[in-house]
Amino acid sequence: MNRAALVPALLLALAALAGCASVPESSPVQVLRQVGGGEDALVPPGPVAGSNPLDLVRDFVFASGSSTERHGAARRFLSADAEGWDDSAGLTVLDGQFDTVPAPGAANPGSDTTTIRIRGTAIGRLTSSGSFEPGQAMFQQDVTVVRRDGQWRISQLPPGVVVPLSVFRDNYKPVRTWFVDPVRRLAIADVRHVPSVPARAQAARVMELLLAGPSGALTGAAVSLLPPGAQLRSNLTTTDDGAVVVDLTRLGDLDESSRQLLAAQVVLSLSEVNVGRVRLLADGEPLLPDRQDLTREDVAALSAEIEPGADVPGLVVAGGRVRQLSGPEPSVPLPGVLGDGSYDVESAASTVDGRRLAAVAHIGAQRTLLVGNGAAGGVTAVPLTAGTMTRPSWTPTGGEVWTVLDSAVVARVLVDNTAPPRTGRVNADELAAVGPIADLRLSRDGVRVVAVVGGGLYTGAIARTIDGEVAIRNVRRLRSDDLGAVVAADWRSPESIVAIxxxxxxxxxxxxxxxxVVQQIVSNNLTAPLTAIAAAANRPLWVTDQTGVWSFGGGDQVAWRQVLGGAPDAVPLYPG
Structure with a gap:
């Protein structure tokens, strides 16, 4: 069976109640305890007797959040004329507000047939593969409602499902499915959304998503070690001692490294739905001969996720110098040429381990990129000059630093300890076509970029080839209406971005x-406009306003705290 033939079957199974992967009829594996069985969903109530057409359609939209029994709760609102409704044609998510109003030209109230319009703002759609594709736009959809035996029911409606965001979040769980960076040979996360109920079926649903491959957002940047045609030999089962059995077949010839990466894909993905231990088999035998059961800790080293160490300080560029910002002496300049005034520094970045620094400096009317080893070391001028350069950003390994020249050209500089820095370009045509690039940050897992382009917030996948070509693909704008004109952004985690x-x-x-999902962060004591931001996992946010740099750690903190005053030009930075 090839992948093209496999995907429709997988997606159909994803919509089913049990969510169990399809099983070949000839499977010799005995089911011990099937994962996904024996748990009933709480189905929303059906239509209220005597509902008017407007309330009926509104209640239908809310009931559509439950995917149980092919949206069985929503189907209660349909007449026999609409029983062929195609609920598998994608799911549109609306923001928190929507209206149900009579459609223009709808019949008068005394008629037994009328048309109701669902009206709101769409924020995107959930694909049949469980990935959310953003796209904020006005939304309207008309449904026909008929009165039969004194009760209104929906008799005609377009394919697909429409739900408000709050209902979607109540009914779907975000999970990270894991795939592989084909160049670095590390596991990378791909966010999907699976029905929350029944919870015991989520493991089987996650396996279906793994077999279907990466989402469109990571096309060109991620692959799967599950080859086309791979499938499960049996339903997922649970052993008496609590391990979930995953028995795969048609894996082809995999070397040891590929088997380990495949194990990482499966184990990391299942850990997202509370599977603590996996017994991973290939045709009934352990995939990794030396390990019967695997936990997340066993494969964690193969994850591309990386966070700055607690001992690597945050820095700030202020007054043309690179300074400490975290630690016992905030605002003290770093030793060496980047802190002593030898250069007029505009922005900077350190590697995740703090061993390298890159800085953008004014030299005459131009900007130049400087790269050095360590906070106190010397620097080398990279053969790049431009009228403007964005704040530098490092790859997780510290082997490349990126910046944008003159708001249009994405440049990367290859850095090692044996040769002078070498420059290269990134194919960023998709991004540059949108408008001028004001800011660009690499995610700390090295998979994506976030960029501010023409005032909008955009993401893209970093696609690399074995021969060294690099491109930014699958560019998507996030929440244009809610965010408005964006100034700068940074990664708080591989799944979360903070913007000013x-x-x-x-x-x-x-x-x-x-x-x-977009969430407002308190800004009650900041003085607009804001000019810079820095973020990292498990560290406070930093922003620069008209009075200096402020810190916000969340939790019980109700206002921002100033950490550096009198520095409206400051550019704070966390490693990465």
């Missing part, structure tokens, strides 16, 4: 990498 904007309604906002 010119909008007084949301000076600081946090948005998921797929654009599904």
């Amino acid at each position: 904007t010119r909008s007084p309604e949301m000076l600081v906002g946090q948005v998921t990498v797929d654009g599904l």
Whole structure:
């Protein structure tokens, strides 16, 4: 069976109640305890007797959040005329507000047939593969409602499902499915959304998503070690001692490294749905001969995720010098030429381990990129000059630093300890076609970029080839209406971005990498406009306003705290 033939079957199974992977009829594996059975869903109530057409359609939209029994709760609102409704044709997510109103030209109230319009703002759609594709736009959809035996029911409606965001979040769980960076040979995360109920079926659903391959957002940047045609030999089962049995077949010839990466894909993905231990088999035998059961800790070293160490300080560029910002002496300049005034530094970045620094400096009317080893070491001028350069950003390994020249050209500099820095280019045509690039940050797992382009917030996947070509692909804009004009952004985690904007309604906002959720962050004591931001996992946010740099750690903190005053030009930075 090839992958093209496999995917429709997988997606159909994903929509089913049990969510169990399809099993070949000839499977010799005995089911011990099937994962996904024996748990009933709480189905939303059906239509209220005597509902008017407007309330009926509104209640139908809310009931559509439950995918149980092929949206069985929503189907209660349909007449026999609409029983062929195709609920598998994608799911549109609306923001928090939507209306049901009579459609233009709808019949008068005394008629037994009328048309109701669902009206709101769409924020994107959930594909049949469980990935959310952002796209904020006005939404309207008309449904026909008929009165039969004194009760209104929906008799005609377009294919697909429509739900408000709050209902979607109540009914779907975000999970990270894991695939592989084909160049670095590390596991990378791909966010999907699976039905929350029944919870015991989620493991089987996750396996279906793994077999279907990476989402469109990571096309060209991720592959699967599950080859086309791979499938499960049996339903997922649980042993008496609590391990979930995953028995795969048609894996082809995999070397040891590929088997380990495949194990990482499966084990990391299942850990997202509370599977603590996996017994991973290939045709009934252990995939890794020396390990019967695997836990997340066993494969964690193969994950591309990386966080700055607690001992690597945050820095700030202020007054043309690179300074400490975290630690016992905030604002003290670093030793060496980047801190002593030898250069007029505009922005900077350190590697995740703090061993290298890159800085953008004014030299005459131009900007030049400087690269050095360590906070106190010397620097080398990279043969790049431009009228403007964005704040540098490092890859996780510290082997490349990226910047944008003159708001249009994405440049990368290859750095090692044996040769002078070498320059190269990134194919960023998709990004540059949108407009001028004001800011660009690499994610700390090395998979994506976030960029501010023409005032909008965009993400893209980093696609690399074995021969060294690099491109930014699958460019998508996030939450254009909610964020407005964006100034700068940074990665808080591989799945979360923080941005500062010119909008007084949301000076600081946090948005998921797929654009599904945006949250306003308190900004009550900041003085607009904001000019810079720095973020990292498990560290406070830093922003620069008109008075200096402020810190916000969340939790019980109700306001920002100033950590550096009198520095409206400051550019704070965390490693990465």
